[in-house]
Amino acid sequence: MNKVIGSRIKDLRINKKMTLKELSEKTDLSTGFLSQLERGLTSVATDSLLNIAEALEVDLSYFLLGTIKKRENFIKRSYERDIYKLDDSNYINYVLSNDIEGKEILPRIIDILPFSRGEIQEYNHEGEEFVYVLEGIITLFVNGSEYSLYPGDTAHFDGGKNHCYINNTNKMGRILLVNTRRDISSINNGRV
Known part of the structure; x- marks a missing residue:
């Protein structure tokens, strides 16, 4: 990869x-x-x-895109989840869709490793972001403000706001993260 x-x-x-x-x-x-x-x-x-x-x-x-095996079937079994972890990262990403190319949402489960605080580096992107906390206590930063999210908590905001997720605990945190992209057709043009 x-x-x-x-x-x-x-x-x-x-x-x-x-x-x-x-x-x-x-x-x-x-x-x-x-x-x-x-x-x-x-x-x-x-x-x-x-x-x-x-x-x-x-x-x-x-x-x-393309680093994930594309399947013809629109159903993705739990044992078929594609995993991508970018080394030296505090996150392990699981793609929840067989085909993200040409789609308007990017659904993922993200495991946030314990004590992932480090330097807080907020980022932003086009589209919306929705997060649902599945396990652990996750700290969400949005435009410099800090929010503690517990299992069952959700957040839905404009991805253009600076944001990031960290895990200050000694247990794994897990979130369901869904992003939308406003101009999805531009993927094929190399610009999103």
């Missing part, structure tokens, strides 16, 4: 006539790291990949 993501980053960067140095300046990631990432020699944290997506003017899902 690292090679696929790296290749997509490189292709987009070159198509936009952007140098590694320019991408580095836009993302605050070193040129050495970006070079290794483009060659598939290293992995990337979700928040860093989101910064790259924003700098290249695409949705985060652009890098993940």
